[in-house]
Amino acid sequence: MNIIKTDVLIIGAGGAGLRAAIAIAELDPSIQVALISKVYPMRSHTVAAEGGAAGVAREDDSFENHFNDTVTGGDWMSDQDAVEFFVHEAPKELTQMEHWGCPWSRKPDGHIAVRPFGGMKVERTWYAADKTGFHMLHTLFQTSLKFPSIQRFDEYYSTDLIVVDGCCRGATAIEMRSGQMHTFSARAVIIATGGAGRIFPFTTNGAIKTGDGMAMAYRAGVALKDMEFIQYHPTGLPGTGILITEGSRGEGGLLVNKDGYRYLQDYDLGPPDPSPRNKAMELGPRDRLSQAFWHEQKKGRTIKTPHGDVVHLDLRHLGEKKINERLPMVRELATAYVGVDPVYEPIPVRPVIHYTMGGIDTDINAATSIDGLFAAGECACVSINGANRLGSNSLTEILVFGARAGQSAVQILAADSPQVDEAAIHEQANAAKARIADLFLASGGGETVSGLRREMNDTMESGAGIYRTDASLRESSAVIKDIRRRFADIELQDKSNVYNTDLIQVLELGAMIDVAQALIISALERKESRGSHQRLDFTERDDKSYLRHSLASFVKGGDPEISYRDVTITRSQPGERVYGGGEQK
Amino acid sequence: MSNRIVELEILRYNPETDEEPKFQTFSVPCAEDWVVLDAINYIKDELDRTLSYRWSCHMAVCGSCGMMINGEPMLSCKSFLRDLPDRIRVEPLTNFPIERDLVVVMDDFMDKLDSVKPFLIPREEKTVDEGEFLQTPAQLSKFKQYTLCINCTLCYAACPQYAHNEGFVGPAALALAHRYNLDSRDVGRSARADVVASNAGIWECSFVGACSEVCPHGVDPAAAIQQTKIASSVDYFRDMLIPGRRS
Numbered sequence: 149m150n151i152i153k154t155d156v157l158i159i160g161a162g163g164a165g166l167r168a169a170i171a172i173a174e175l176d177p178s179i180q181v182a183l184i185s186k187v188y189p190m191r192s193h194t195v196a197a198e199g200g201a202a203g204v205a206r207e208d209d210s211f212e213n214h215f216n217d218t219v220t221g222g223d224w225m226s227d228q229d230a231v232e233f234f235v236h237e238a239p240k241e242l243t244q245m246e247h248w249g250c251p252w253s254r255k256p257d258g259h260i261a262v263r264p265f266g267g268m269k270v271e272r273t274w275y276a277a278d279k280t281g282f283h284m285l286h287t288l289f290q291t292s293l294k295f296p297s298i299q300r301f302d303e304y305y306s307t308d309l310i311v312v313d314g315c316c317r318g319a320t321a322i323e324m325r326s327g328q329m330h331t332f333s334a335r336a337v338i339i340a341t342g343g344a345g346r347i348f349p350f351t352t353n354g355a356i357k358t359g360d361g362m363a364m365a366y367r368a369g370v371a372l373k374d375m376e377f378i379q380y381h382p383t384g385l386p387g388t389g390i391l392i393t394e395g396s397r398g399e400g401g402l403l404v405n406k407d408g409y410r411y412l413q414d415y416d417l418g419p420p421d422p423s424p425r426n427k428a429m430e431l432g433p434r435d436r437l438s439q440a441f442w443h444e445q446k447k448g449r450t451i452k453t454p455h456g457d458v459v460h461l462d463l464r465h466l467g468e469k470k471i472n473e474r475l476p477m478v479r480e481l482a483t484a485y486v487g488v489d490p491v492y493e494p495i496p497v498r499p500v501i502h503y504t505m506g507g508i509d510t511d512i513n514a515a516t517s518i519d520g521l522f523a524a525g526e527c528a529c530v531s532i533n534g535a536n537r538l539g540s541n542s543l544t545e546i547l548v549f550g551a552r553a554g555q556s557a558v559q560i561l562a563a564d565s566p567q568v569d570e571a572a573i574h575e576q577a578n579a580a581k582a583r584i585a586d587l588f589l590a591s592g593g594g595e596t597v598s599g600l601r602r603e604m605n606d607t608m609e610s611g612a613g614i615y616r617t618d619a620s621l622r623e624s625s626a627v628i629k630d631i632r633r634r635f636a637d638i639e640l641q642d643k644s645n646v647y648n649t650d651l652i653q654v655l656e657l658g659a660m661i662d663v664a665q666a667l668i669i670s671a672l673e674r675k676e677s678r679g680s681h682q683r684l685d686f687t688e689r690d691d692k693s694y695l696r697h698s699l700a701s702f703v704k705g706g707d708p709e710i711s712y713r714d715v716t717i718t719r720s721q722p723g724e725r726v727y728g729g730g731e732q733k
Numbered sequence: 734m735s736n737r738i739v740e741l742e743i744l745r746y747n748p749e750t751d752e753e754p755k756f757q758t759f760s761v762p763c764a765e766d767w768v769v770l771d772a773i774n775y776i777k778d779e780l781d782r783t784l785s786y787r788w789s790c791h792m793a794v795c796g797s798c799g800m801m802i803n804g805e806p807m808l809s810c811k812s813f814l815r816d817l818p819d820r821i822r823v824e825p826l827t828n829f830p831i832e833r834d835l836v837v838v839m840d841d842f843m844d845k846l847d848s849v850k851p852f853l854i855p856r857e858e859k860t861v862d863e864g865e866f867l868q869t870p871a872q873l874s875k876f877k878q879y880t881l882c883i884n885c886t887l888c889y890a891a892c893p894q895y896a897h898n899e900g901f902v903g904p905a906a907l908a909l910a911h912r913y914n915l916d917s918r919d920v921g922r923s924a925r926a927d928v929v930a931s932n933a934g935i936w937e938c939s940f941v942g943a944c945s946e947v948c949p950h951g952v953d954p955a956a957a958i959q960q961t962k963i964a965s966s967v968d969y970f971r972d973m974l975i976p977g978r979r980s
Contacts, residue, residue, distance in 0.1 A: 258869045292848075390791070484813075646749055
C-alpha cells in the first residue's frame with residue numbers, strides 16, 4: 149500500500165484544520181503538514197456560518213463579561229479554565245484574521261464593528277456582513293496557500309486512525325479520484341472534521357457533516373464527551389433547514405407567533421422592549437428560544453405550513469438599506485428558498501438542528517486521551533460550550549483551538565522520537581483496507597444507505613429532539629441498535645473505484661450510527677434537564693448528580709459505556725440562568 | 734409532494750467502464766419547491782446509487798454543485814424546478830475534464846487560484862498586539878464585491894476564452910487577484926502582475942462578459958478584469974515615462 153510520510157497529519161480542512169495548519173507552518177516551516185479533507189477546503193461547512201465571531205472589542209466590555217456569558221449560557225457545563233483561555237485568546241485570533249485580510253465590517257472610523265448576539269451582555273460579535281464563516285474560511289484557505297510546508301490532499305476520505313502502542317501514528321484514507329487507499333504515517337494527528345448534524349433529518353448542516361472524525365476517534369478508544377447536548381437553532385427555513393442568522397435578531401429582528409404576539413415574553417425572556425435589550429427576548433440564548441417554540445406549538449399558537457409549524461421573524465422595520473448592508477444573505481436566501489422578501493414580509497422560521505456541543509474529549513491543549521492525537525473545532529469537546537453554545541462563540545473556537553492544536557502538535561514532535569514501528573502501521577492499514585474490500589464483496593443483504601439513513605434520522609428526531617423522555621430515548625436506542633445490525637447487510641450498488649459516492653455514503657452512515665448511539669445513550673443516562681438537554685421526566689437541573697461531563701466509550705457490538713468527569717469550576721459557582729429583565733441589576 | 738414528473742437526462746460517464754459519456758434519463762416525482770439538486774438526490778437515494786456528483790450546503794455558498802442545466806452553468810441547489818421545463822438536461826460543467834458523471838477535474842482551477850497569490854501582502858508588518866489595520870467602510874466597499882466569489886467555477890464553464898485556451902488564468906482567479914490589489918491594506922499588486930498582467934492573464938480576456946452573467950453572487954469578474962487592464966496600462970506608461978521606476 150502507498151505510504152505517505154509526514155510530520156503532522158490534519159484531517160479536515162475547514163476553519164479549525166486550516167488554522168492548525170497555518171499555526172504549524174508559522175512556528176516551524178520545516179515541519180511537513182499533510183492536510184487531508186473529503187472535500188476541497190472552500191466547501192467545508194465553516195463556509196455556511198453567517199452571523200459572526202465573538203471576541204471582546206469594546207471599552208465597556210471585559211474578558212470577565214465574555215467568560216460569564218459563556219459559562220451561564222452553557223448552564224455551567226463549560227470547563228472554566230478552558231473558557232478563561234478562550235476569551236483571552238479570542239480578540240487576538242480575530243485580529244490575526246484581520247491581518248490576513250478577512251473583510252470584517254467596519255465602523256466609520258475604520259475600526260472593527262461588532263454587533264449584539266444572543267446571550268451576550270455587551271456587543272462583541274465581529275462580523276463580515278452575514279457571511280462571516282464564508283469570509284473566514286476563504287481567508288484561511290487563501291492564506292494557507294502562502295506556506296509550502298502545507299501539502300493538501302483534497303477529496304481524500306479518511307477511514308481509520310492508526311494507533312501503535314498508545315500513540316497515534318497516522319490514518320488511512322481513500323483517494324476519491326482513484327479509489328486507492330493511502331496510508332498517512334505521521335507523528336501527530338489533528339482531527340478537525342466538524343459536527344454531525346446530519347444524524348438528524350432537519351438540519352442547517354451540509355451533507356458532509358456526518359461526524360466522521362468523531363466516530364474515528366471514538367472507535368480508536370477516545371471517549372465522546374457531552375454528546376447529549378445538541379443545539380437547535382431557533383430560526384431555520386422550513387423545508388430546507390437553511391439557517392437564518394441570529395445576526396438578524398442582533399440587528400433588531402423580532403419573533404412573533406400566529407397572532408403577531410412576541411411570545412418570548414411568556415418564557416421569562418421579557419420585557420418586550422421595542423428593540424430587545426441584550427440577553428433578553430430575541431437576544432436570549434438559543435436553547436431557551438427553541439424550547440419556547442416547542443411550547444408555543446403545544447399551545448397551538450404557531451403557524452401551520454406543509455413543512456411543519458413556523459413562527460415569524462419580522463425584519464421589515466429595519467428597512468431595505470440596513471437589510472442590504474447587514475443581512476444581504478438573509479434576504480437572498482429567504483427570497484430564493486421560501487419566496488419571501490424580508491423587506492416586505494416576515495420570514496417563516498422553525499427550530500433546526502445546528503450544532504453538536506459534544507464531541508471528541510479534549511483538554512485545554514486540544515489533546516485527547518491518545519498520545520499524539522488532537523482535535524479542534526466542532527468535532528471536539530473542550531468544553532467551552534457546555535450544555536448550550538452561545539451564537540458566535542464557535543467561529544472563534546475554531547481559531548483559538550485550531551491554533552492551539554497546531555501548537556500542541558509541534559510541541560509533541562520536539563519531545564517524540566521520530567522512530568515509528570512501520571510493521572505495526574502496515575498491519576493496521578491492511579486491516580482498514582480489508583474492511584473496505586469486504587464492503588465491495590458483501591451481497592444479497594438488500595439494505596440501502598438511503599433507507600437506513602432515513603430511519604436513523606426519523607428516530608433521532610422523534611426520540612432525541614428538543615424534549616426527551618426515558619421512553620422516547622429507549623425507543624430510539626432500540627431502533628438504532630436494529631439499524632446497526634442491518635448495516636452489516638448493506639450492499640454497495642456501485643462497485644467502481646473512481647469517485648464512488650455510494651461507498652463514501654456507506655462509510656458516512658457507519659460514522660453517523662456510532663455518533664447517534666453515543667448521543668442517545670448519553671442522553672438516556674443524564675436524568676436531569678440542563679441547557680439543550682431537556683427531559684420531560686426530569687425537569688430540573690441536578691448539580692449534585694450531574695455537574696459532570698458524560699464520557700461515552702465505544703463498546704464493539706453493544707451500547708457505549710458511560711462514565712463521568714467533574715466539570716472544572718474556577719470562579720463561577722452554578723447559579724440560576726437569568727435572562728430578560730431579571731438580569732438587569 | 735405534487736404529481737409533477739420531471740424527466741432528467743443526466744450525462745453519465747464512468748472512466749473504468751465507458752468509452753464515452755452518454756445520457757441516461759430518469760423520471761422523478763418532484764415537489765413544487767424543489768431545486769434540481771433535490772431531484773438528483775432523489776435519483777441517488779431511490780433510483781440509482783451509482784450516480785456521482787458533488788454537493789454539500791444546499792444554500793448556494795459552498796460552491797460544490799455547479800452543473801450545466803439545460804446548457805447553462807448553474808448551481809443545482811439554486812436552480813428551481815418551477816423555473817424549468819419538464820425535461821431537464823444535466824451535464825458536468827463544460828470546459829473541464831470529466832472525472833466521473835457530474836464530477837469534473839478541478840486541478841487546473843486550483844492551480845490557477847494559487848498562481849495569483851490570493852492572500853494579503855501587507856503594506857506594513859504589525860503584531861496582533863498592535864491591533865487591527867484601519868479600513869474605512871468606503872475602502873472596504875472598493876473591493877467587497879470581489880470577495881464574494883465561492884469558487885464554484887461556473888464562470889470558467891461560461892468563458893469562451895477558457896474554452897479556447899486552457900492556459901487562460903480565467904475569471905474567478907483574476908477577480909480574486911483584483912480583490913487583493915484593491916485592498917487598502919495590500920501592496921502585492923506588482924507581485925501578482927507576473928501572472929495577472931501576462932498574456933495568459935487579463936489580456937487574454939475578450940470582454941464577452943459571460944462570466945459575470947452566470948455568477949451566482951454578482952462578483953462581476955469581467956469588470957475586475959477590465960479594471961485591472963486599465964490599472965496595468967497606467968503602470969506600463971508610468972514605467973515608460975519615469976525611467977528607473979521599475980528596477
